[in-house]
Amino acid sequence: MKGTGTGDLDQRKAYILATVVYEYIATGEPVGSQTLTQKYGLGISSATVRNEMAELEAAGYLVQPHTSAGRVPSDAGYRTFVDDLMAPEKLLFDERRRIRDELHDASRELDELIDSTSRLLGRLSNNLAFVTRPQPDSHEFRHIQLIWLTSRTGVGIVVTSLGVAAQSLFELTTDVKPDDMTRLSNALNVRLANHRLADIGEDDIAAAVAELQLSDDLRNAVVTALRSARSDEAPMVAAAGAQNLLDQPEFRDLRKLRSILRIVEEQKTLYDLVADAMAAEQPSVKIGHELQHDELVDLSVVTVPYRFGPHAVGMLSILGPRRMPYARLMALASGTAETLSERLSDVEIK
Amino acid sequence: MKGTGTGDLDQRKAYILATVVYEYIATGEPVGSQTLTQKYGLGISSATVRNEMAELEAAGYLVQPHTSAGRVPSDAGYRTFVDDLMAPEKLLFDERRRIRDELHDASRELDELIDSTSRLLGRLSNNLAFVTRPQPDSHEFRHIQLIWLTSRTGVGIVVTSLGVAAQSLFELTTDVKPDDMTRLSNALNVRLANHRLADIGEDDIAAAVAELQLSDDLRNAVVTALRSARSDEAPMVAAAGAQNLLDQPEFRDLRKLRSILRIVEEQKTLYDLVADAMAAEQPSVKIGHELQHDELVDLSVVTVPYRFGPHAVGMLSILGPRRMPYARLMALASGTAETLSERLSDVEIK
DNA sequence: GGTAGCACTCCTTGCGCTGGAGTGCTAGGA
DNA sequence: TCCTAGCACTCCAGCGCAAGGAGTGCTACC
Known part of the structure; x- marks a missing residue:
């Protein structure tokens, strides 16, 4: 995408488009030719601007809500603005430090840390922030422990590189001694050391169980524990x-808000919005229709990956009105992602 | 409270009040004297009803939004309605079964089960539902396991009567052998068996550590694990x-909605709304000002406890417009609470 | 004590008007 | 050829006003 947008725009048109988007983002009002010449020193008359704007509209970058109104950017207009026209922003030193401080005060427990991050980003961005959790699939196996409760029940605990991933209660049909569980746990710990969770096959487990001559019951318990991890x-x-989001004028229509709240509760849809950015491990901006969701046409999402070691393990996103300060929000998301990535190293179990 | 409300109301006034509340809940429109005589066979003229309504207003049960409008219940009106006038409802057999089915399909893991319950109740009630989680303080100790990761790090797992309550990573300043952790775990398991978490003192732990001649480091690890549990x-x-909530006409004012969303995100405030009902282990209805929250004056909350064994361990609540179908929502909450309580026995670790 | 009748109040809705912001077009100038 | 000044036109937002209607309180009567 990058760079393709301005091909058919001369410098003046590009500047006018950028200014319209900028002004519209700032005020929320359709931008007229006079505003443009008065507020920004263009050195050309409003009539000229009008001609240019008419052409920009014909080319699909601007839209007129009604005949006697100013112009508003279209999805394409925003897209060009984001890709080619806007100046990237940087966070102030103070802001950067505040993010760092807040996240360093947050819990070292993974889930809590992600929660804090989303709250922080929501507050800073004044929009809806969401953060996908690292999928345990990519974590490394560290330790498994079968805990004996009674001769026929126990709990399986799996510790991964990012903390305790899961616990699962199991019930057996034959009696088992505490020692059996310990021996099996030890054997598995040796055998599975440093595997990625996704790479652990059932045959690894079966082999360990067979070697120690233990019951299939126990094997199932282990399989279940790992699966739930x-x-x-x-x-x-x-x-x-x-x-x-309620502060934004675009939500005077309550139905829009309703669908958004629903989407937030239905985690899946929210996740899908950023799934491809996640796959690409790249920052991404999706504007209006690009979200492929009828209910979200006048919203946009800014997404930035965060890393654990060499891999992107999750995304940090901001959902807001299409008329959002893109550069600012990208800076915020990036800064937060960076700090979160650092923090994850602290969380890591080595 | 119960029964005190109708002292100063003769039967006819009581019936009129009940009808006004009922009709207002159903339609959301202020109720006039004609509506009352026409829709409900009162056997008296509208003029008489007007006189009665004027007296009910003077007594504080009804309110007139403006001179030429019908009447609307005041907090006191709703209170009397709820305490003395309304007919309790029961769930249909089918509804009851659906609740049972849905919760039985839900996860056996405590957190998940509570999540599912809140979603179910939100859906059934068509309002905002919230469910407090059992506070681990009241759970019984079942098992502790210190898991050796390296000679100076480990994870402490605490299993309680309602599942795995917590895991906490710890770091030691002196080297420890896996066997030390196992021996300490075993000693603690014997010593703490069936204690309530709240009853476990640091001296119990200190004693076990001393007996085995282990380091203070380890004692701290255990203390931390139990505390975080x-x-x-x-x-x-x-x-x-x-x-x-967006469907409700009372939310045409977006500021109200804003504060509610904030309150939901700030879990604490939500919890405080039902804290006293929780302490009393009793169902409760709070109406408007009774919530002691300026932003919630035209909302009400219906709350019902759910049990684990003999104790109420949490509350199941519905937050909605003051103009809510109280009897219906109480029935829904009770039915769901009952089923949830049953399910908790399945979750229990014996 | 209950009721019919009536004047009164006040909200809601719809309508038309006006002011203003912004446009597109045309004609003239650099 | 490109830019600009001027102008007629469009359309929205806001306002005031009138009509309609629901509901009341009061009074007089049964």
Whole structure:
């Protein structure tokens, strides 16, 4: 995409488009030719601007809500603005430090840390922020422990590189001694050391169980524990700041808000919005229709990956009105993602 | 409270009040004297009803939005209605079965089960539902396991009567052998068996550590594990269905909605709304000002406890417009609470 | 004590008007 | 050829006003 947008725009048109988007983002009012010449020193008359704007509209970058109104950017207009026209922003030193401080005060427990991050970003961005949780699939195996409760029940605990991923209660049909569980746990710990969770096969487990001559029951317990560690049932996404959206004029229509609240509760849809950015491990901006969701046509999402070691393990996103300060929000998301990534190293179990 | 409300109301006034509340809940429009005589066979003229309504207003049960409008119940009117006038409802057999089915399909893991319950109740009630999580303080100790990761790090797992309450990573300043952790775990398991978490003192732990001649480091690890088990950092409340509130005409004013969304995100405030009902272990209805929250004056909350064994361990609540179908929502909440209580026995670790 | 009748109040809705912001077009100038 | 000044036109937002209607309180009567 990058760079393709301005091909058919001369410098003046590009500047006018950028100014219209900028002004519209700032005020929320359709931008007229006079505003443009008066507020920004263009050195040309409003009539000229009008001609240019008419052409920009014909080319699909601007839209007129009604005949006697100013112009408003179209999806394409925003897209060009984001890709080619806007100046990237940087966070102030103070802001950067505040993010750092807040996240360093947050819990070292992964889930809590993600929750805090989403709340922080919601507050800073004044929009709806959401953060996908690292999928345990990509974590490394560290330790498994079968805990004996009674001769026929126990709990399986799996510790991964990012903390305790799951616990699962199991019931057996034959009696088992505490020692059996310990021996099996030890054997598995050796055998599975440093595997990625996704790479652990059932045959690894079966082999360990067979070697120690233990029951299939126990094997199933281990398989279940590992499976539940991989497909953690916890919500996939932490979201915060929905109430910020209420300030935006685009929500005078309550139905829009309703669908958004529903989407936030239905974690899946929220996750899907950023799934491809996640796959690409790249920052991404999606504007209006690009979200492929009828209910979200006048919203946009800014997404930035955060890393654990060399890999992107999750995304940090801001959902807000299409008329959002893109550069600012990208800076915020990036800064927060960076700090979160650092923090994850602290969380890591080595 | 019960029974005090109708002292100063003769039967006819009581019936008129009940009808006004009923009709207002159904339609959302202020109720006039004609509506009352026409829709409900009162056997008296509208003029008489007007006189009665004027007296009910003077007595504080009704309110007139403006001179030429019908009447609307005041907080006191709703209170009397709820305490003395309304007919309790029961769930249909089918509804009861549906609740049972849905909760039986839900996860056996405590947090998940509470989440599912709040979503179910939100959906059924068409309002905002929230469910407080059992506070681990009241759970019984079942098992502790210190898991050796390296000679100076480990994870402490505490299993309680309602599942795995917490895990906490610890770091030691002196080297420890896996066997030390096992021996300490075993000693603690014997010593703490069946204690309530709240009853476990640091001296119990110190004694076990001393007996085995282990380091203070390890003692601290255990203390931390138990403390984090008790004050679980997980959100206190699961909430669902906020979007349902948007349908209510009382939310044409967006500021109200804003504060509610904020309150839902700030779990604490939500919890405080039902804290006293929780302490009393009794169902409760709070109407308007009774919520002691300026932003919630035209809302009400219906709350019902759910049990684990003999004790109420949490509350199941519905937050909606003051103009809510109280009897219906109480029936829904009670039915759901009952089923949830049953399910908790399944979750229990014996 | 209950009721019919009536004047009165006040909200809601719809309508037309006006002011203003912004446009597109045309004609003239650099 | 490109830019600009001028102008007629469009359309929305806001306002005031009138009509309609629901509901009341009061009075007089049964």
